[in-house]
Amino acid sequence: MQNIKDLTLQDIGQRLTSLGEKPYKALQIFVWAFNKGISSFDDMTDLPKGLRERLKENFYISQPKIIATEKSKDGTKKLLLELEDKNCIECVLIPEEDRLTLCISSQVGCPLDCGFCMTGRGGFVRNLKLSEIIDQVFAAKTLLPADQKITNLVIMGMGEPLLNYKEVVKFLNIATHQKGLGFAPKRVTVSTAGIAPMIERLGKEIKVNLAVSLNATTDDVRNRLMPINKKYPLKILLDACKKYSAVRNRHITFEYILMQGMNDSIEDAKRLVKLLKGIRCKINLIPFNPLPNTKFKRPSDNALSIFQKMLLDSNYVAIIRASKGEDISAACGQLKGKLKR
Numbered sequence: 001m002q003n004i005k006d007l008t009l010q011d012i013g014q015r016l017t018s019l020g021e022k023p024y025k026a027l028q029i030f031v032w033a034f035n036k037g038i039s040s041f042d043d044m045t046d047l048p049k050g051l052r053e054r055l056k057e058n059f060y061i062s063q064p065k066i067i068a069t070e071k072s073k074d075g076t077k078k079l080l081l082e083l084e085d086k087n088c089i090e091c092v093l094i095p096e097e098d099r100l101t102l103c104i105s106s107q108v109g110c111p112l113d114c115g116f117c118m119t120g121r122g123g124f125v126r127n128l129k130l131s132e133i134i135d136q137v138f139a140a141k142t143l144l145p146a147d148q149k150i151t152n153l154v155i156m157g158m159g160e161p162l163l164n165y166k167e168v169v170k171f172l173n174i175a176t177h178q179k180g181l182g183f184a185p186k187r188v189t190v191s192t193a194g195i196a197p198m199i200e201r202l203g204k205e206i207k208v209n210l211a212v213s214l215n216a217t218t219d220d221v222r223n224r225l226m227p228i229n230k231k232y233p234l235k236i237l238l239d240a241c242k243k244y245s246a247v248r249n250r251h252i253t254f255e256y257i258l259m260q261g262m263n264d265s266i267e268d269a270k271r272l273v274k275l276l277k278g279i280r281c282k283i284n285l286i287p288f289n290p291l292p293n294t295k296f297k298r299p300s301d302n303a304l305s306i307f308q309k310m311l312l313d314s315n316y317v318a319i320i321r322a323s324k325g326e327d328i329s330a331a332c333g334q335l336k337g338k339l340k341r
C-alpha cells in the first residue's frame with residue numbers, strides 16, 4: 001500500500017488513470033490530503049463511494065506521530081516525531097512578533113558533518129520521503145489553537161535539503177500550491193550548506209527564498225567548519241549564488257554563525273563585503289550557540305557589533321539574529337533527533 005501523501009498532484013492523476021478512474025478527480029483528492037489534512041478516505045465526502053473504496057484498497061493516509069514536545073522559555077516549541085521505520089526527526093515552531101515559523105527537517109541525520117552542528121555529529125541515516133516532510137507541518141498544526149496559524153516555512157532543520165532534492169522540490173510545490181498548503185512562495189525558505197549545482201537548478205525550477213549557510217570568508221576556515229567546502233569551494237558556491245539571484249532577481253539570505261577567534265575578525269568582515277559584491281542579499285549574523293564538547297566559542301558582543309557595523313557601512317543589510325530555543329536545544333545546529341525525556 002502506498003501513502004497518498006507521497007504522491008504529487010500529477011502522480012495522483014496517473015495512479016487514478018491506471019486504476020481505470022477519472023484523472024480529473026486528482027485535484028479533489030489532493031485538496032483533501034494536503035489542504036484539509038484529513039485522516040480517512042471516508043472523509044473525502046465529495047468523491048463517489050466507489051472511488052473512496054478503490055482508494056482505500058490501494059492507498060493509506062499517514063498521520064504524524066508526535067512522541068515528545070519541549071517548550072522553551074522564549075516560546076519556541078520543539079517536536080520529536082517518530083517515523084514508520086522508528087527513526088526520529090525534529091521540527092521546531094518559532095514564534096516571533098509578526099510571524100510563526102516552522103523549521104522543517106529534510107533528512108534523518110545529515111551527511112555533511114559541519115563542525116558546529118549536533119545533527120552532523122550523529123551521522124546520516126536516510127532521506128525523508130515527501131509524506132515525512134509534509135507531516136511535520138500537520139504535526140505542528142495539531143499543537144496550535146484554532147486562531148493561530150503557521151505563517152512561514154524554513155527547511156533548515158535536520159539534514160541538507162538540496163541532497164534530498166527531488167522530495168524537497170515536490171514538497172515546495174505542494175507547500176506553495178494554492179490548493180495544497182497554500183503558502184506564498186516568499187514565505188518559504190530553503191537553507192543550504194552550499195550544494196552549488198543544486199542551487200542553480202533550484203533557481204531555475206522553483207520560486208522560493210534561498211538561505212546559504214556561509215560562516216567563513218576563506219576556503220581554509222570554511223573547509224574546517226564545513227567539509228562540503230572542499231567539494232564546492234567559496235568561488236564555486238558564490239558563482240552559483242550569483243546565477244541564482246540573476247535568474248530570480250531576488251535576494252539571498254546568507255547565514256553567518258560567528259565564532260570567537262575563528263571567523264569574527266574585522267578582516268573577515270572586510271573579506272565578506274568583497275565576496276558578496278554583486279549578489280542581492282542580506283546577511284543574518286548569528287552568535288554561536290555553545291554545544292557540549294565543542295571547541296568553538298560565542299563571540300563577544302563587541303566583536304559582533306563591529307562585524308555588523310562593517311557590513312552596514314558597506315550598504316549591506318546585516319541583522320543580528322538571536323537564536324531561539326537554546327534552552328531546549330532547538331536553536332540552529334542543535335537538533336539531534338532526540339529530546340530530553
Ligand code: SF4
Nearest residue numbers: 110113114117120159
Ligand atoms: S549545519 Fe545543516 S548541513 Fe551542516 S551538518 Fe548540520 S544539518 Fe547538516
